[in-house]
Amino acid sequence: MSWRTFRSAAVIAAALSIVATACAPSTPSGASAAPSAAASAAASATAATVRGGTVVFAIWQEPTTLAPHYANQTVAGLVNQIVVEGLAMTDPDGTYVPQLAKSVPTVANGGATVSADGKKLIVKWELQPGLKWSDGEPVTSQDVVFTWQTYMKDPKVVSRAGFSEIEKIDTPDDLTAVVTYKSLYAPYPTNFYALMPKHLLQGVEDISKTDYNRKPLGTGPFKFTEFKAGDSVVAERNENYRKKGQPYLDKIIFRSVPSSTVAIAQLKAGEVQGMWNLLESETPDIEKDANLKISFSPSNSVERIEMNLAENSDPSDPSKPHPILGDVRVRRALIYATPKAQLVEKLLFGKAKVGSSVNPQGWAADKAITQESYDPKKADELLDQSGWTKGPDGIRVKGGVRMSMVINTTTGNKTREQVQQVLADEWKQRGIELKIVNMPSSVFLSGSWDDKDPRQRGSYDLALYTTNAAIDPGVHMSQRYHSRQIPTPQNKAGQNRVRISDPDLDKMIDEAGSILDQAKRKELYGKIFRKINEIAPAIWLYERGRIDAFRTNVLGWQPHAWGDITWNTEGWSLKK
Amino acid sequence: MGRYVSQRLLQAVPLLVLISIVSFALLKAAPGGPLAAYEANPLVTPEDMVRLRTAFGLDQPLHVQYLTWIGKFFLGDWGYSYAYHQQVLLLIGERLPNTIYLMGTVYVFTLLLAIPIGVLVAMRQYSWFDHAVTATTFAFLSTPTFWLGLLLIIFFGLQLGWLPLGGIETPGASFDVVDRLRHLMLPVLTLSLVGIGRYTRYLRASMLETIDQEFVRTAWAKGLNERRVVIGHAFKNAASPLVTIAALDLPELFVGALVTEQIFGWPGMGRLFWDAATRFDYPILMGILAVSSGLIVFANLVADVLYGYLDPRIRYT
Numbered sequence: 001m002s003w004r005t006f007r008s009a010a011v012i013a014a015a016l017s018i019v020a021t022a023c024a025p026s027t028p029s030g031a032s033a034a035p036s037a038a039a040s041a042a043a044s045a046t047a048a049t050v051r052g053g054t055v056v057f058a059i060w061q062e063p064t065t066l067a068p069h070y071a072n073q074t075v076a077g078l079v080n081q082i083v084v085e086g087l088a089m090t091d092p093d094g095t096y097v098p099q100l101a102k103s104v105p106t107v108a109n110g111g112a113t114v115s116a117d118g119k120k121l122i123v124k125w126e127l128q129p130g131l132k133w134s135d136g137e138p139v140t141s142q143d144v145v146f147t148w149q150t151y152m153k154d155p156k157v158v159s160r161a162g163f164s165e166i167e168k169i170d171t172p173d174d175l176t177a178v179v180t181y182k183s184l185y186a187p188y189p190t191n192f193y194a195l196m197p198k199h200l201l202q203g204v205e206d207i208s209k210t211d212y213n214r215k216p217l218g219t220g221p222f223k224f225t226e227f228k229a230g231d232s233v234v235a236e237r238n239e240n241y242r243k244k245g246q247p248y249l250d251k252i253i254f255r256s257v258p259s260s261t262v263a264i265a266q267l268k269a270g271e272v273q274g275m276w277n278l279l280e281s282e283t284p285d286i287e288k289d290a291n292l293k294i295s296f297s298p299s300n301s302v303e304r305i306e307m308n309l310a311e312n313s314d315p316s317d318p319s320k321p322h323p324i325l326g327d328v329r330v331r332r333a334l335i336y337a338t339p340k341a342q343l344v345e346k347l348l349f350g351k352a353k354v355g356s357s358v359n360p361q362g363w364a365a366d367k368a369i370t371q372e373s374y375d376p377k378k379a380d381e382l383l384d385q386s387g388w389t390k391g392p393d394g395i396r397v398k399g400g401v402r403m404s405m406v407i408n409t410t411t412g413n414k415t416r417e418q419v420q421q422v423l424a425d426e427w428k429q430r431g432i433e434l435k436i437v438n439m440p441s442s443v444f445l446s447g448s449w450d451d452k453d454p455r456q457r458g459s460y461d462l463a464l465y466t467t468n469a470a471i472d473p474g475v476h477m478s479q480r481y482h483s484r485q486i487p488t489p490q491n492k493a494g495q496n497r498v499r500i501s502d503p504d505l506d507k508m509i510d511e512a513g514s515i516l517d518q519a520k521r522k523e524l525y526g527k528i529f530r531k532i533n534e535i536a537p538a539i540w541l542y543e544r545g546r547i548d549a550f551r552t553n554v555l556g557w558q559p560h561a562w563g564d565i566t567w568n569t570e571g572w573s574l575k576k
Numbered sequence: 577m578g579r580y581v582s583q584r585l586l587q588a589v590p591l592l593v594l595i596s597i598v599s600f601a602l603l604k605a606a607p608g609g610p611l612a613a614y615e616a617n618p619l620v621t622p623e624d625m626v627r628l629r630t631a632f633g634l635d636q637p638l639h640v641q642y643l644t645w646i647g648k649f650f651l652g653d654w655g656y657s658y659a660y661h662q663q664v665l666l667l668i669g670e671r672l673p674n675t676i677y678l679m680g681t682v683y684v685f686t687l688l689l690a691i692p693i694g695v696l697v698a699m700r701q702y703s704w705f706d707h708a709v710t711a712t713t714f715a716f717l718s719t720p721t722f723w724l725g726l727l728l729i730i731f732f733g734l735q736l737g738w739l740p741l742g743g744i745e746t747p748g749a750s751f752d753v754v755d756r757l758r759h760l761m762l763p764v765l766t767l768s769l770v771g772i773g774r775y776t777r778y779l780r781a782s783m784l785e786t787i788d789q790e791f792v793r794t795a796w797a798k799g800l801n802e803r804r805v806v807i808g809h810a811f812k813n814a815a816s817p818l819v820t821i822a823a824l825d826l827p828e829l830f831v832g833a834l835v836t837e838q839i840f841g842w843p844g845m846g847r848l849f850w851d852a853a854t855r856f857d858y859p860i861l862m863g864i865l866a867v868s869s870g871l872i873v874f875a876n877l878v879a880d881v882l883y884g885y886l887d888p889r890i891r892y893t
Contacts, residue, residue, distance in 0.1 A: 159620045230841075
C-alpha cells in the first residue's frame with residue numbers, strides 16, 4: 001500500500017509539473033498552428049492570472065443533447081467537452097496524450113500487445129489515481145467497462161465504432177482496465193473519448209430519460225448546472241477537478257443565438273465574450289475591430305470535388321466506367337483546370353489552405369504530398385491527348401459524347417455556389433460544359449440510398465462538399481476508398497462513392513488497418529494518400545479552417561486543429 | 577347551444593385525423609431524412625446507420641410508421657425526438673410557456689392599441705390623424721417581420737445599445753423582471769406593429785359601415801352622449817369582423833411566431849418547429865402540427881360562438 005501511495009504521489013507531482021510547464025510563458029505549444037494572437041494570449045495568462053469571472057460564449061446552433069453517447073452535433077461536442085473527458089485525447093498538433101489515463105498505451109511502452117495468434121489486440125489502460133467525478137465519487141476501471149456496455153446496449157447511441165470490436169474488458173484492480181479487441185483495432189487510443197459514470201447510471205433502463213441527457217456528469221474543469229432548452233447552458237467550476245488551481249473562471253455560459261450574424265453582433269456589443277464558428281467571409285469585419293481577436297486553426301476537413309469514376313445512372317453499375325470521368329487523363333485535366341489559389345484568395349479571404357491530399361493534418365499526414373496546381377495549358381494538352389476535340393459550339397466531343405457534366409452541391413451555401421460559378425466559367429474556356437444542380441443537404445449529404453443521395457446511387461458526375469477524416473485515418477480510408485465499400489443496391493450503405501476500385505489500394509488499406517506500429521502505419525498511409533492522388537478521384541480544393549473569435553479580455557484560449565476551441569477551458573481567464 | 581358545441585367538437589375528430597394523415601404524407605414526401613446529420617460524423621459507420629434507422633423505426637413501411645404514431649398519440653405518447661433524445665410532449669411542454677408569454681403579451685398589447693386607434697380613425701375619417709394612421713399601418717403591414725425585426729435590432733440594439741439583441745433573459749442571471757421586460761420589448765414591438773396595422777384596418781372599415789346605419793342615428797337622436805353611441809352601439813356591432821380575426825389568431829398564442837422567434841433567438845415553439853424542420857425530426861413536427869391544427873379548429877368554434885353574443889340574430893341549430 002505504501003508503495004502505491006508513493007507512486008500516486010509521484011504521478012501527481014509529475015502531472016503538476018506538466019501543467020506547470022504547459023503554462024510557462026516560454027513554451028510555445030502549438031505555436032506552429034496558432035497565430036501570434038493566441039500565443040500571446042496564452043503567454044499573458046500566466047503573468048498574473050485573474051481567478052473568477054464568467055465567460056459567455058455564443059453558439060449559433062442549439063445543442064440538442066449533451067450526453068456523449070447520443071450527441072451528434074459539433075456544437076454538442078464543443079459544449080460537453082468542458083465536462084466530459086476520456087482516457088486519452090488529441091493535442092493541438094495531432095498526437096495522442098493521456099487525459100484520465102496515466103499514459104497512452106502503445107506497442108513501444110508495452111501498454112498495447114498483440115495476442116500470440118496475432119489476431120487480437122490487448123490494451124492496458126491505467127487510470128491516474130485519486131480521480132473524482134464532479135460529484136466527489138471516485139473514477140474507477142468499472143466506469144470504463146460501464147461505458148463500453150452502455151455503447152453496446154443502447155440502440156440509439158451515435159456510433160459503436162471501436163466498441164463493437166471489443167471482446168472483453170478485465171479489471172484486475174480499480175485503476176486498471178485491460179481491453180481486449182477482437183481485431184487489431186488501430187484507432188484504440190481515442191476509442192474511450194468519453195467516460196460515463198457507472199455509479200450514477202447503473203441500472204438505469206433508458207438514459208435518455210435521465211438528467212444525464214442534458215447535464216452529463218463528468219471529470220472536466222466544469223460541471224453543468226443548468227440547461228435551458230433553446231436558450232443557454234450554464235457550467236460552473238468543478239471543485240473536484242484534478243488540476244490544482246484550475247479552472248480560473250467561475251462560470252462558462254453557452255448561449256444559443258439564431259445565426260453567426262447575430263453572434264457577431266453580440267460579440268461586438270460585448271453581450272458575449274466569445275463565439276463559435278465564423279464563416280471565412282465574416283473575418284475581415286472582425287479583424288477591423290480592435291476589441292476582437294480571431295482564433296484560426298487548420299483542420300482536416302478538405303473541401304473537395306469528388307468525381308464519379310463509374311457510369312452516371314440510377315443506380316450506377318460500378319463495373320462500367322463514366323463516359324467522361326472514367327479516363328484518368330480527363331480527371332487530371334480537370335484538376336489542372338481548377339484555380340485553387342484564386343478560390344482561396346478571392347472567395348475565402350485567404351482563411352484556408354490550398355488542398356493537396358485527402359488527409360492533410362495529424363500524425364498520418366505526409367506534408368510533402370501535392371496535387372496538380374493550376375495550369376490551363378496542361379489541361380488542354382491532356383484533353384487533346386485523350387481524344388476530346390472541340391466541337392462547333394466550343395465544347396469538346398469524343399465519339400459522339402459531349403463533354404458536358406453536372407456539378408452538385410448543397411443549396412444555400414454561398415461560397416460553394418461561387419466556386420461552382422468560377423469553375424463553370426473557367427472550364428468553359430477549356431471546352432468543358434459544367435451545369436449546376438444543387439439540392440438540400442438533407443438529400444445531397446444524407447448518405448442514404450432510400451433518401452436518394454445521388455452520391456450513394458452513383459447518379460452524379462461531380463460532387464462538391466466537405467468531409468473530414470478522424471485523427472486516425474483507418475476507418476475513413478477503408479470506408480471511402482476500398483472497393484468493398486462501393487454502394488450497390490445490395491450494399492446500400494457503402495461509402496466509396498467515387499467508386500474507386502484498385503487492388504493495390506485495397507491491399508494497402510487492409511494492411512494499414514491491421515498493424516499497430518504508428519511509424520509503419522504513417523509510412524503506409526503516405527503511400528495510400530499518394531496512390532489516391534495518382535488515381536485522382538477528387539480535386540482537393542482547400543483545407544477549411546476552424547475560425548472562432550473572442551473579445552480581447554478573454555485569455556488562455558488556444559486553437560486546436562483536431563478539437564473545438566473549448567478544449568482547454570481550464571486555462572481560460574479574464575483580463576483584469 | 578351546448579348541443580351545437582358538442583356536435584362541432586365531434587365533427588372535428590375525423591377532420592383532425594385527416595389533417596394528420598396529410599401532414600405525415602407531406603413530411604415524408606419531402607426529400608431527405610433525419611439521418612443526414614449522422615453522415616458527416618467520421619465515427620459513424622454504415623453499420624451504425626442501419627442500426628439507427630431501425631432504432632428510430634425509419635425502416636418500417638410508411639403506413640406502419642403512421643399507424644404507430646397515431647396509436648401512441650391517442651395514448652398520450654407523442655413520440656421520441658431523434659435529435660433531442662427526449663419525449664416530444666416534454667419538449668413542447670418546456671417551450672410552450674415561453675411562447676405563451678411572448679405571444680400573449682403581443683396579443684393583449686395589439687388589441688389594447690388597435691381598438692382605440694381603429695375606433696378613433698373611423699370617427700375622424702379623413703382627418704390628418706386618419707391619414708397618418710392609414711399611412712403608418714400600411715407601411716407596417718407591408719413590412720415583412722423578419723426585416724422589421726432586424727431593423728429594430730440594428731437600431732435599438734446595436735446603434736443605440738438600449739435593448740438586448742435577443743434571447744429571453746440575460747443568460748446565467750437570476751430572475752429579474754426588468755431584465756425580462758427589456759428582452760421582451762423588441763420581439764413584441766416587431767409582432768405588434770404588424771398586428772396593430774391589420775386590426776386597425778379591419779376595425780376602421782367596419783366602424784365606418786356601422787356609424788352610418790339607422791340604429792346609430794337613432795342613438796344620436798335619443799340624445800345619448802358620444803361615448804355611449806360609439807362604444808355601446810356602433811363598436812359592439814362593428815366588432816364582429818375583428819372578433820373573427822382575433823379568434824382565428826388565437827392558435828398563434830400556442831404555436832408561436834416562426835420567423836420572429838428565430839430572429840430573436842426566442843426559445844419558443846416557433847423556433848422548436850423551425851429547428852425540427854431543418855433536421856427532419858418528424859415526431860416533433862407531427863406533435864406541433866397536431867397542436868396547431870387542433871387549436872385552429874377550436875378557434876373557429878370560439879369565433880362562431882362569440883358571434884352569437886355580439887349579434888343575437890344568429891341562432892345555432
